[in-house]
Amino acid sequence: MTMLAQTERGARSIRRLPDLTTLGILGLLLLAVNALLAVFGSAIAPHSAAELIGGGAFGPPSDAAPWGTDYLGRDLLSRVLHGAKYSIGIAAAATLLGFLAGISIGFAAAEIRGRFDVVMIWICDIFLSFPSILLALLVIAGFGTSLPVLILTIAFIQLPRVIRLSRAVAMGISTLEFVEVARARGESLPSILGREILPNSLRPLAVEFGLRMSFAVLFISSLSFLGLGIQPPEADWGGMVRENLSGIYYGALAAIIPALLIGLLVLGINLTVDWLSGEVPKAESQDLR
């Protein structure tokens, strides 16, 4: 059966997006809200990230601080709004960067093959054999924790996986006949990669992009949790969970809300990915009525 499904998927669905599902809509909505937060969060925040608004640490929700205050008595809502751009923005930028580089290298390796390919895979495998957190620690130890370093580090950690995946995807496509015809016509390497291979690999790459992006969100959180991410007074959501952890004992929302938001962001990404990678269930449900 897998074979049957494969042929049909191969033949028809490369171009079209799958039909929207309820969960798919939910995922897209979550992503849209998060994207808005990342872009406009700082602008609509009532207070700055560092401002002490009085009312003490782990204060309960009030007019001035609708979600209460954090461990230093700052407005939690404002800090969450400011932090959105880090959690989402860094993850998105790093993943995008990793994908641009990874797809270029992976595709080129698949098309050129030979020694270039062998060496590339070899390097990827070496990096893949290290735990990513260890690699990140090494880079950050060397270059500090500025925003660009953070983005580049995470992009770099994503790279080997993206290279391997895009290489595999491109390899599958590059032996297909329409690519052979283009090659026989004498098309250049960029033309073959851009016209023939890339448009036909968008689905699997989009799915992987989602997964990598979730990874990046969680990874930034864990870096911040170790104190290596965004530096105070600014904080991403992961960092806020860490700094407010003790508030859990007082029943404060300060640690719970950022954790919840991270969960929702990752959920949104995953629902969207599931929708994108989903089988086309309509054909099945249609066959009997």
Added chain:
Amino acid sequence: MTFLDIRNLVVEGRTPAGEWLPTVHGVDLSVAAGEVVALIGESGAGKSTVALAAMGYARPGTRFRQGQVRLAGQEMLTLPPSSRRRIRGAQMAYVAQSAQASLNPAMTIGEQIHEPFAIHRIMPEGGVRQRVAQLLTRLDLPSAAAFTRRYPHQLSGGQQQRVMMAMALTCSPSLLILDEPTTALDATTQIEVLKALKAALADNRGAAIYVSHDLAVVAQVADRIVVLRNGRIVEQGITADIVDAPRELYTQQLVEAFRPRAPAKPAGSIDNGAAALLEVEDASSTYVRDRLFRKPDKTQNVLNDITFDLRPREALAIVGESGSGKSTLARVIAGLQPINGGRVRFRGNSLAGRSRDRSREALRAIQIVLQSPDLSLNPGQRIQQAIGRPLQFFFGMSNAEIPARVAELLAMVGLPADYAGRFPSELSGGQRQRVSIARAFAARPDIVICDEILSALDALVARQVLDLMRKLRAEHDVAYLFVSHDIATVATFADRVMVLYAGRICEIGPPAEVFQPPHHPYTALLLSSVPVLRLNWLKETVASNAPRPTQGRAWNGVGCPFHARCGLAVRGQCDAAPPPIRQVTKDHAIHCHRSIAELSAVGSSSCVA
């Protein structure tokens, strides 16, 4: 005991206008456990639709209207999709016509054969390995680890098809659906696959449905034959009855169409005086990459000492069994595969090995059309883009000029102009093949290389496409290099035929001469492998053609590559020295140690005994 019982099945298909019209009108069919039932009929008869319905599956764009499909007492059509899928996974397997489209190009053969085990977790790891090895041997495939590490594109078509069967048989399915499993194969490979399949079916002891348009093939494997036409059953009965005593008129016509006939005389009007368009001289090629410190190894070549020329407006056919190097030769000329010896010249100028290094003019003059209608067009591009690209690439046409020319080209291949806005998925296989042909002709080529362009099409559609190729040749002064395994087609279409075996030329000449003695013993084998509508044809041919080929047969690189299989081989000569070229007539040459008199003395059937 009835294992599968289909009652009053009605399936509807959606027309382009969005209407639902019945394509299968009330079919009743039952299959006993262990029985092999063939569904036969021409294109559009509903064979595949009925076969898929047996799995409770309706292709996208089709739906079940009414009827019952009971599998081992279980009603398939009313089951929830998830349980239906589970039953399919555990009890059924499906082998499609196009192995290339069904195998995952990014996974090795071994990984793919293992996949069903991994999914259904039905056996310990050691048992799996043993079972896989056993299946590969059963299907006459090498079971060595080196073979299972190959990727699908590194196998020949026949090997791919058998790998598909191995995958289908791994879980010992109680119902196996085979949809035209040998249609895309050449005659000698088909025999091997059929033989392997027959043994594997007997081994598996499950029921099987065999879909085919080829009555001669079906008569060799099926216990019972069901003749379908326009979505209805015309006649069904045990194989011997259908073949020897068909009752219905339609079945009688069908049987008649498969009776052996003398090959028709080809047109044969080659311009002998003209300078050759393409000259290939001692060309050889290999897929084994050069490594440092390793001497090139001639026995690894898949093409050896290929010498021939192609004259203007000539149709030169290349025949030979799967793996004989036909596609490789086509790829060499198209610049997709470098040569490691010899020369290829176009209009007297040497051609670079890689297309990228060739001149625009040489690229334009040589175009290629490939086998699979599903894969030869970029699924993400509209037809306009597909045909427009060569116009832009070779003639620098602007976006404003392209649509008019695309419309002309579409008209030339018999498609309406508004197809330019469609995607390949919105076209039938034959229409897509026409688009590929239009794309090749867009470059105003001098030579069109056709690699098995008919083999994935239904017989009727294939005939129409072939007529189109004839018409285009007359109108456009183009020469064809026509790779095909269909000897009957070749006999009527080509001016000359080249028979390849193990990457070497056996014989070359006009079809009327090549297909009559005197001819090369391998040509004789090829001819005897074309299925004949007769019960037991397979058994007899397999027996008389022994020893049968085995893939990757050892050949020492000297002597005649065919000697291990040749009934006329002369010890000490055929295995020791390369065969001399014997000129039968000016245009007809045979590469063989035997003299022309000796080759004439033996008829086409006895020389393979």
